[in-house]
Amino acid sequence: MADHDAPPGPTPAWLDRGTSEIFPHNPGSTDGTDNLVARIHSCDRPLRIKLGIDPTGADIHLGHSIPIRKLRAFQDAGHTAVLIIGDFTARIGDPTGKSDVRQQLTPEQVQHNAETYLQQIRPILDFDTPGRLEVRYNSQWLSQLDLGKTLELLTTMTVGQMLAKEGFAERYGQGSPIYLHEFLYPLMQGYDSVAVAADVELGGTDQKFNIAVGRDLQRYFGQTPQFGLLLPILLGTDGVQKMSKSLGNYVGLGEDPLTMYSKLEKTPDGVLESYVELLTALDWDQLPENPRDRQKALALDVVAQYHGSPAAQGAQQAALTLVQGAAGQAEAVPEFSMAAIAFPVKSFYLVSAAGLCGTSSEARRQLQNGAVKLDGQRLSDPNQTFATPADLVGQVLQVGKKKFVRLVE
Amino acid sequence: MADHDAPPGPTPAWLDRGTSEIFPHNPGSTDGTDNLVARIHSCDRPLRIKLGIDPTGADIHLGHSIPIRKLRAFQDAGHTAVLIIGDFTARIGDPTGKSDVRQQLTPEQVQHNAETYLQQIRPILDFDTPGRLEVRYNSQWLSQLDLGKTLELLTTMTVGQMLAKEGFAERYGQGSPIYLHEFLYPLMQGYDSVAVAADVELGGTDQKFNIAVGRDLQRYFGQTPQFGLLLPILLGTDGVQKMSKSLGNYVGLGEDPLTMYSKLEKTPDGVLESYVELLTALDWDQLPENPRDRQKALALDVVAQYHGSPAAQGAQQAALTLVQGAAGQAEAVPEFSMAAIAFPVKSFYLVSAAGLCGTSSEARRQLQNGAVKLDGQRLSDPNQTFATPADLVGQVLQVGKKKFVRLVE
Incomplete structure (x- = not known):
């Protein structure tokens, strides 16, 4: 009124x-x-x-x-x-x-x-x-x-x-x-x-x-x-210069959950409060006092905005696994929980939901380009359908050489 | 070629x-x-x-x-x-x-x-x-x-x-x-x-x-x-400033022969040569040595370009009469020779040809506005026709208060 x-x-x-x-x-x-x-x-x-x-x-x-x-x-x-x-x-x-x-x-x-x-x-x-x-x-x-x-x-x-x-x-x-x-x-x-x-x-x-x-x-x-x-003009993840793709200090909105999470959980102290203020609705005073926990809260919130809460949690878990498992190759593979996925599921959707591609259309492209493997076997049909989680559980889904998750229940 | x-x-x-x-x-x-x-x-x-x-x-x-x-x-x-x-x-x-x-x-x-x-x-x-x-x-x-x-x-x-x-x-x-x-x-x-x-x-x-x-x-x-x-930018008739209507030191292309002539025959020495060079095709070295005669030659040539040679000669004669006859009113009236006019002639053309208006359309306007007199009698019809010079000879044709000529054979 x-x-x-x-x-x-x-x-x-x-x-x-x-x-x-x-x-x-x-x-x-x-x-x-x-x-x-x-x-x-x-x-x-x-x-x-x-x-x-x-x-x-x-x-x-x-x-x-x-x-x-x-x-x-x-x-x-x-x-x-x-x-x-x-x-x-x-x-x-x-x-x-x-x-x-x-x-x-x-x-x-x-x-x-x-x-x-x-x-x-x-x-x-x-x-x-x-x-x-x-x-x-x-x-x-x-x-x-x-x-x-x-x-x-x-x-x-x-x-x-x-x-x-x-x-x-x-x-x-x-x-x-x-x-x-x-x-x-x-x-x-x-x-x-x-x-x-x-x-x-x-x-x-x-x-x-x-x-x-x-x-x-x-x-x-x-x-x-x-x-x-x-x-304000947002500073980049280096905490020094304006965020910019060409400077490499950026977090892209189209990036996969794990990449986004991994960048944000290292947000420098000097810019952390401004990131929380500008990029989330979180209340700074309600956040944990430990700076490491604040970084995680920021990263979790931002990833959830773009990929949903389950993917954000998955990314957090995967990041943790990567860090803890740095000693051995097998353990370094982050896990992705398929709990939030409705089955039957098509391969392009799985790749996207697992956070390995920023968008469904990118997932389709990557599949068609032969860049996707499931337990080492190439997956090239974006519409290939998996009926139940049981068909996938424990397998490693991989896009290119650097992005991979182990599918879990 | x-x-x-x-x-x-x-x-x-x-x-x-x-x-x-x-x-x-x-x-x-x-x-x-x-x-x-x-x-x-x-x-x-x-x-x-x-x-x-x-x-x-x-x-x-x-x-x-x-x-x-x-x-x-x-x-x-x-x-x-x-x-x-x-x-x-x-x-x-x-x-x-x-x-x-x-x-x-x-x-x-x-x-x-x-x-x-x-x-x-x-x-x-x-x-x-x-x-x-x-x-x-x-x-x-x-x-x-x-x-x-x-x-x-x-x-x-x-x-x-x-x-x-x-x-x-x-x-x-x-x-x-x-x-x-x-x-x-x-x-x-x-x-x-x-x-x-x-x-x-x-x-x-x-x-x-x-x-x-x-x-x-x-x-x-x-x-x-x-x-x-x-x-070059032409200096005005004052010989000092750029020629400009607002400064009053100008000679308008639409001005009547006598006005044009009168202004130009007073061209200051300092700009005379440039006027001759820029406004005529006359050869400076072939002009009389007397500055007064040079002024006249300039004035005659320029007026002739815009109004024809007979009107220019008439203007020169009229200007001369004005100067020489300054002692007595009757003699101060310049003469206009009708020799170059084809009869029968309409009043608007006569007024224009006599140099009392810059253009035929101005002559028509002045006639319609009642500003024209012939021997003191108002002439108001632009198309009134005079059959022969004998109808007009010796009479004074006048536009407004300041412009007049005595019509001669």
């Missing part, structure tokens, strides 16, 4: 958790234009929470999951997540051809990447409740912008404002070339906010400038400007 | 006259990419000579005529003048609404201004010889530019290059805001060169940057880059 006159009160825990900054923020204000809590209370409809997704890569990691988890919190509070797939820029690429980051992709590649992305975040976002999720492709409106409209967008900012942006300022100071089209990207991102009439835009702390551009453009086009909600 | 191997030789007089700079210019080269004379000699087709026209105003003056006269020289040498009416930007105006210079015009206003412009330059450009003139409206291609193509144009330049442009550099240094869309204008002008496949672009010396942008874009799109041919 909307209550237009009440003071907004404190920021709810779901909104506050892990949030670096909300802007604008006038704490005592009851005005929904400068106080997000007041906006939440006073608005008679679900708010529209925008998050932009770059579909140039298919692999995403826990760093990417942070704004998705915040989106989920908004969904659970009754609001609408608006995911914007940045297919327009991905299709254009970097027209200079100088940047590896902005490779030009075909529409098919963009579509594939977007679908893979959505599949990977499916465990943490509400895809099912009606009205809670919109997925939009920004080529829908950006490809319609003619030169007159583009000129109009450009009039809203000055060269000085743009050069004050972090990144540009340093490059300009160093005499590194800044190509003119780079000035258009923040405006395009800002125009996305206009196109979807965003009430809130989520982003990393490095997105403040771009989100503010969106506010200016919305004001220019007669909309109430969005709020910015900034979230 | 194209001769690809001959050395280009000296710059022909018609090309050199009044020209400030041709770029690129490698004097000894026989390569048509860096020597315009070589290009002229080696090209098997007429060159395409571009000049952009701003249709935001309808009144043009002798300063505007300088590149038109150069265009005519190219036409006379067998090349094609490509006049580009900048209707796209005129229709958009300055989207910030901050500039008086870029008022937004309706398509009808743009069309009217363009037609008025063309009408005023008709006396000095060859409109009739087939293949010598193309008139293009740049909205034809600029309105088709989508965001992807615009991004592509923008990639061809850096912020640093743009800020090095005269005008931008000073404003940026002074901390005056430069709006981002201002960076697009040079690229749009440059893209015009691509759209018409220009071989040469004419412009004032202040246009070097924009013409060079056109070269870059042509190269980017696989064309041979155009040459730039820069012409």
Whole structure:
């Protein structure tokens, strides 16, 4: 129920958790234009929470999951997540051809990447409740912008404002070339906010400038400007640098339970609390005091989010077996309990459920590629069916050379 | 006949006259990419000579005529003048609404201004010889530019290059805001060169940057880059500041013969030679030595270009009468000889031919507005016909309070 006159009160825990900054923020204000809590209370409809997704890569990691988890919190509070797939820029690429980051992709590649992305975040976002999720492709409106409209967008900012942006300022100071089209990207991102009439835009702390551009453009086009909600950039499993696939300090959302678990149970002390805050709903004060147990609790919770509780428990058990059994090859094989699997089961599902492949489709591929063995015998038919656990118990299921489990009841 | 191997030789007089700079210019080269004379000699087709026209105003003056006269020289040498009416930007105006210079015009206003412009330059450009003139409206291609193509144009330049442009550099240094869309204008002008496949672009010396942008874009799109041919900015009749309507130091192409003549016969010594060079085909060394006579020769020649020789002679005579007869009112009335007029004649034509209105349509308007008198009697019908000179001889024809002639045989 909307209550237009009440003071907004404190920021709810779901909104506050892990949030670096909300802007604008006038704490005592009851005005929904400068106080997000007041906006939440006073608005008679679900708010529209925008998050932009770059579909140039298919692999995403826990760093990417942070704004998705915040989106989920908004969904659970009754609001609408608006995911914007940045297919327009991905299709254009970097027209200079100088940047590896902005490779030009075909529409098919963009579509594939977007679908893979959505599949990977499916465990943490509400895809099912009606009205809670919109997925939009920004080529829908950006490809319609003619030169007159583009000129109009450009009039809203000055060269000085743009050069004050972090990144540009340093490059300009160093005499590194800044190509003119780079000035258009923040405006395009800002125009996305206009196109979807965003009430809130989520982003990393490095997105403040771009989100503010969106506010200016919305004001220019007669909309109430969005709020910015900034979230921290997650450090990697080295505890030092930003999580990144290229640095190898990442945990991929598509990784199998054992890999995920093994990485997370070694989370360095310096980042452990931020991982718990940003990646789980666990209460830090309720966790065991022993740092080793906290690492395990973190790892178990995160793996459960993506693979379910049984697989997480299995991974924990397997990790334990690996560590304890380091002396002998046989004992080093982790066990996977088939208790949670419904029989009869097809081979692709078994491989996936056992955490040896991130997705069912990967499992099918690996089977078809001949990379899967059961007790040393190649399994190549993804649809081969096993009637009961008894057909499998005690056997070692293996994908490639490094991933294997012993199947147990 | 194209001769690809001959050395280009000296710059022909018609090309050199009044020209400030041709770029690129490698004097000894026989390569048509860096020597315009070589290009002229080696090209098997007429060159395409571009000049952009701003249709935001309808009144043009002798300063505007300088590149038109150069265009005519190219036409006379067998090349094609490509006049580009900048209707796209005129229709958009300055989207910030901050500039008086870029008022937004309706398509009808743009069309009217363009037609008025063309009408005023008709006396000095060859409109009739087939293949010598193309008139293009740049909205034809600029309105088709989508965001992807615009991004592509923008990639061809850096912020640093743009800020090095005269005008931008000073404003940026002074901390005056430069709006981002201002960076697009040079690229749009440059893209015009691509759209018409220009071989040469004419412009004032202040246009070097924009013409060079056109070269870059042509190269980017696989064309041979155009040459730039820069012409001086004409000083006004005060001999000090740039000729400009707002400064009142101008001679309008649409002005009546007597007004034009009277302004030009007072051309200050300091600019007289440049006026002769830029506005006539007269040979300075062949002119009388007396500065007063040189002024008259300039005035007579320029008026004749726009109004024909008889009107110019009439204006000279009238000016003389005005000066000599300053003592008495009756003698101060200049005479207009009707010798060159074909009878019967309609009143609007008489008023125009007598140099009292710049154009026939203005004459019609003045008649309809009641501003015209014949021997003190109002003439209001533009189509009133006079059968013979005898009907008019000795009478005073007057428009408003300040313009009048005595009609003579």
